[in-house]
Amino acid sequence: MKTHIIPVNKFDLDHTLRCGQVFRWRENKDNWVGILGNSVIKAKQKGDILIAESDLDIGDVISYFRLNDDLDDIYQHINKDEVINEAIAMYDGMRIIKQDPWECLISYVCSRQNRIEKIKKTVSIISKNFGDEIQFENKIFYAFPKPYEIAKANLDDLAKCNFRFGKIQAEEIKRIAKLICKGDFYLERLKELDYESAKEMLMSLGGVGHKVADCVLLFSLDKLEAFPVDVHVRRIVQREYLKDENASDKKIREWAGRYFGRYAGYAQQYLFYYERTKEM
DNA sequence: AGCCAGGTTGCGG
DNA sequence: CCGCAACATGGC
Numbered sequence: 001m002k003t004h005i006i007p008v009n010k011f012d013l014d015h016t017l018r019c020g021q022v023f024r025w026r027e028n029k030d031n032w033v034g035i036l037g038n039s040v041i042k043a044k045q046k047g048d049i050l051i052a053e054s055d056l057d058i059g060d061v062i063s064y065f066r067l068n069d070d071l072d073d074i075y076q077h078i079n080k081d082e083v084i085n086e087a088i089a090m091y092d093g094m095r096i097i098k099q100d101p102w103e104c105l106i107s108y109v110c111s112r113q114n115r116i117e118k119i120k121k122t123v124s125i126i127s128k129n130f131g132d133e134i135q136f137e138n139k140i141f142y143a144f145p146k147p148y149e150i151a152k153a154n155l156d157d158l159a160k161c162n163f164r165f166g167k168i169q170a171e172e173i174k175r176i177a178k179l180i181c182k183g184d185f186y187l188e189r190l191k192e193l194d195y196e197s198a199k200e201m202l203m204s205l206g207g208v209g210h211k212v213a214d215c216v217l218l219f220s221l222d223k224l225e226a227f228p229v230d231v232h233v234r235r236i237v238q239r240e241y242l243k244d245e246n247a248s249d250k251k252i253r254e255w256a257g258r259y260f261g262r263y264a265g266y267a268q269q270y271l272f273y274y275e276r277t278k279e280m
Numbered sequence: 281a282g283c284c285a286g287g288t289t290g291c292g293g
Numbered sequence: 294c295c296g297c298a299a300c301a302t303g304g305c
Contacts, residue, residue, distance in 0.1 A: 020286070112287035118303075119286080164285085164302055172288095209288045230286040248295070272286075 004058045006050040010071040012093030013045040019273040020116050021219055022097055023107050023123045024144070035127070036064060037100060038143045040136035066095045078260045078267040083240045087274035096218060096269060101187040102180065103144040104220035105202075106173055108212045114164040125161045126150075150177035172207040179205060187221075195223045210249060218265040227256040227264040236275040 017025045017032055025034035032043045041054035041061070052061045062068060071093070079085050099107075106126070111119045123144070130145035130153055150158070155170055163169035179185050185205070190198040198221060202213040211230055217223035229237075229249045237252050247255070260267040 108286075111285095113285055113300090114287090114302085115285045115304075162302080164287090165300055166302075168300065207288070211287060215286070228286070231284090232286070250294085276286090 001053060001055055002058075004050075004052040004054075004061055006052065006058065006061065006067065008045070008048055008050045008067055010093050011045070011050065011065070011067060011095060012091070013043060013050065013065075015091045015094035015273070016065065016097060019091065019094055019269060020276065021269060022099065023116075023120045024103075024127075035134070035141055035143060036060070038132060038134060040134055040141050042137075064098055066098055069095060071095065074263045074266050077263045078270075080259065083236075084267055084270060087270040090278075091270060091273055094270065094273065096224065096266060098222070099220040100144070101190070101216060101220040102147060105176070105187065105208070105212075105216050106144075106150070108215040108219075109173060109176070109207055110163060110169065111215070112164060112212065118162065118164070122162045122164075129157065129161065147177045147180040150174060151181045153177075169207075176205055176207060190217075191221050195225055198223060199226075210253070214253075214265075218268070224265045225257060225262050227253050227260070227268045229253055229256075230272070232275045233268060233272050236271050 013032065017027070017034070022034070025032050030044055034041050034043070036054075036056065039054050039056050041052055041056060043050065043052045045051070050061075050065075050067075054061075075088060079088055107119065107123050110122050114122075127142040127144050130149045131142040134141040134143055150173060153174060155167070155174060158174060159167045159170040161170070180187065185201075190201055193201065195217065198217055199213045202208050202216055203210070208216075211228050214226040214228035218226040218228060227233075229252050234249065234252060237256070238247060241259075242252065242255060245251070256264045256268065
């Protein structure tokens with residue numbers, strides 16, 4: 001176990017973990033506890049210091065939180081109007097997290113037409129029922145299962161994970177896991193492709209549409225131009241930006257790419273978080 | 281009770 | 294390409 005003391009600049013741990021992009025972090029007292037691969041990580045922020053306890057290397061933590069992203073530069077690209085300016089002001093320091101692509105893919109397949117709290121529950125049950133045990137501070141945590149652990153899972157057992165679409169989704173996830181186990185689909189390799197090609201590959205898996213593909217690209221495959229259009233993003237874009245037209249999701253994605261540019265994904269996450277919380 | 285949640289698919293037009 | 298219905302869980 002190591003304790004990393006990491007100086008940070010323009011970073012806000014709470015916003016980063018609360019904004020709805022990750023499902024495996026829990027907040028207790030003044031600590032966050034999350035699970036990355038087969039490691040538990042306990043994190044807290046004090047001003048410009050991030051304190052992280054885990055067996056991960058410091059480089060893994062920095063990479064995971066994208067602490068090397070130049071947030072000033074990103075803001076310069078996306079801060080183009082009053083709406084997003086307010087979102088950025090409110091959630092200054094929120095960063096896109098770099099998740100594990102496999103876990104990210106399955107999590108977002110589970111996310112469809114679902115609530116974030118329920119997605120968290122489902123991912124947690126999947127991990128508990130099929131993942132490896134991890135000991136951390138005398139407690140037991142569970143790693144997200146590897147592809148082969150889902151591929152070999154009994155369908156009825158898998159269906160007990162509280163999926164939004166029950167057994168249908170259990171089958172879907174098992175099918176995807178098998179494809180990935182077979183070895184002719186390397187998620188990691190999608191990082192080497194350009195955005196469009198990587199997206200096409202993801203969508204060819206089946207059970208993955210534009211929205212989930214864009215989430216996986218943005219949250220795990222370094223495609224910061226991906227702009228996932230979900231119900232909240234559609235709502236805020238329609239209301240604040242594309243007021244006159246009845247914009248299809250395709251139109252919204254294309255508009256976002258033109259308007260926000262290569263960091264459209266960052267803009268998306270600020271707008272998403274803002275739209276869901278501004279009333280609170 | 282009814283509405284809605286980080287959607288995808290297959291169909292007809 | 295678009296719009297539409299089916300899919301079918303659970304919290305408020």
